[in-house]
Amino acid sequence: MGRFAYSKSQFQDLAQQALEQARKVGASDAQVEVSEGQGMSVGVRNGQIENVEHNRDKSLSISVFDGQRRGHASTSDFSAEAIARTAQAAFDIARYTAEDDCAGLPEVELLAIGRQQPQLDLYHPWDLTPQSAAKIALRAEKAAFAVDPRIRNSEGASVSAQESHFVLANSRGFCDGYATSSHSLSCAPIAGRGDDMQRDYWWTSECDPADLASPEAVGRYAAERALSRLKARKLSTRKCPVLFESPLASGLIGSFTHAISGGALYRKSSFLQDSLGQQVWADHIDLIEDPSLPKRRGSAPFDSEGVTTHKRSLVDGGVVQGYLLGTYSARKLGMQTTGNAGGAHNLLLQSRLTQAKDDLRAMLRKLDTGLFAIELMGHGVNYVTGDYSRGVMGFWVEGGKIRYPVQEITIAGNLRDMLRNVVAVGADTHTYGSKTTGSILIDGMTVGGAG
Numbered sequence: 001m002g003r004f005a006y007s008k009s010q011f012q013d014l015a016q017q018a019l020e021q022a023r024k025v026g027a028s029d030a031q032v033e034v035s036e037g038q039g040m041s042v043g044v045r046n047g048q049i050e051n052v053e054h055n056r057d058k059s060l061s062i063s064v065f066d067g068q069r070r071g072h073a074s075t076s077d078f079s080a081e082a083i084a085r086t087a088q089a090a091f092d093i094a095r096y097t098a099e100d101d102c103a104g105l106p107e108v109e110l111l112a113i114g115r116q117q118p119q120l121d122l123y124h125p126w127d128l129t130p131q132s133a134a135k136i137a138l139r140a141e142k143a144a145f146a147v148d149p150r151i152r153n154s155e156g157a158s159v160s161a162q163e164s165h166f167v168l169a170n171s172r173g174f175c176d177g178y179a180t181s182s183h184s185l186s187c188a189p190i191a192g193r194g195d196d197m198q199r200d201y202w203w204t205s206e207c208d209p210a211d212l213a214s215p216e217a218v219g220r221y222a223a224e225r226a227l228s229r230l231k232a233r234k235l236s237t238r239k240c241p242v243l244f245e246s247p248l249a250s251g252l253i254g255s256f257t258h259a260i261s262g263g264a265l266y267r268k269s270s271f272l273q274d275s276l277g278q279q280v281w282a283d284h285i286d287l288i289e290d291p292s293l294p295k296r297r298g299s300a301p302f303d304s305e306g307v308t309t310h311k312r313s314l315v316d317g318g319v320v321q322g323y324l325l326g327t328y329s330a331r332k333l334g335m336q337t338t339g340n341a342g343g344a345h346n347l348l349l350q351s352r353l354t355q356a357k358d359d360l361r362a363m364l365r366k367l368d369t370g371l372f373a374i375e376l377m378g379h380g381v382n383y384v385t386g387d388y389s390r391g392v393m394g395f396w397v398e399g400g401k402i403r404y405p406v407q408e409i410t411i412a413g414n415l416r417d418m419l420r421n422v423v424a425v426g427a428d429t430h431t432y433g434s435k436t437t438g439s440i441l442i443d444g445m446t447v448g449g450a451g
Helices: 008-025 080-095 130-147 215-228 246-259 262-266 327-332 360-367 415-420
Strands: 029-045 048-066 069-075 151-170 175-193 196-199 202-206 238-244 285-289 312-316 347-351 370-377 387-398 401-414 422-425 430-432 435-437 440-448
Touching: 008 029, 008 048, 008 080, 008 151, 008 175, 029 130, 048 080, 048 130, 069 080, 130 151, 130 175, 130 215, 151 215, 175 215, 196 215, 202 215, 238 246, 238 360, 246 347, 246 370, 246 415, 246 430, 246 435, 246 440, 262 327, 347 422, 360 370, 360 422, 360 440, 370 401, 387 415, 401 415, 415 422, 415 440
Parallel strands: 238 370, 347 435
Antiparallel strands: 029 048, 029 151, 048 069, 151 175, 175 196, 175 202, 238 440, 285 312, 285 347, 370 387, 387 401, 401 440, 422 440, 430 435
């Protein structure tokens, strides 16, 4: 893979061109983002290359303001003529939209202007050929097949390498950007035969390819997970504690952050309406947002509006300390942006009760008798009411030990109760996207089964 077609300084020039065109057509304010990205993904299955995909794209998008009316347009053509047409198109749209007293750019003093960017170390290109990527994927799949003769089939293994960079600029003097990379390897083996077949998968994803787990480790663990699911049983309906494996536990953080995001709050479509300063989680839970962690996908010196990001506490002792707001949603709520236009940054969930020895085995002992969930299915989350119902695959645990795999069951509860009923968080931390947590044990959920 080659490097980028454009430099950062060229992007900055293009952004300034677009801002100048926006001014010429009559815009009172404008914001421009110029970006390009490229990458490759290679998939193999049963020892053969199945697909090779290359992607390369570029974009210039412009938002213009005519007073408190906003219009947006974008182009993949970076010529001066195309930029002028795009600025005009955005302005034409703005003129025909309704006025909105919350529309507009962030206040100048909040923008990351003239600040020294932290060294986030987010860009690590991976010089892969399709052949070398295929070799890595094949190693993972081969390792999966070697674990046990009951691994008879595969949904494949894949390797992906992506890199991109951007510049964001606005008419209030902000103009900056940076490059990022994201690389991954995954494997999905199938165990068993006939009526007793199970698949599982595992993956590794990092911005630096040197930090990826080995293909052999990914393949072996994926195979072990698939094998552990064989001879799964159903359960009768009951109420019991549920232990969410750490990758699933990050979904609980996602449900919470969605509910405290500006869009859900100002639309009054959140079960956590007016939750600032309220006890929402169990009193031993803290949730930290830290955009300054090196080599992490959720790290950023500024948000998608150019507002400076800061490390902060979202939950302290179970009490909500802050919302996730961009400029527009903040104004709708009569508040100030929190630098979360574009979403939350690195989130770390911690319990004050967690000890270093609280690995998965220790968490199973804390569960004692109940359900250990490793896969969720469906999208049964109602963010307005907090009602939660998901299909689940996992294991029945008795006396702190896994007894047998279970399937074709559901778990149900209300997120408000679930967050309050967190009993423990494991030290078996896993980062999924921009969220880091250990396994989470929740008391008192309803498990729906066969009878």
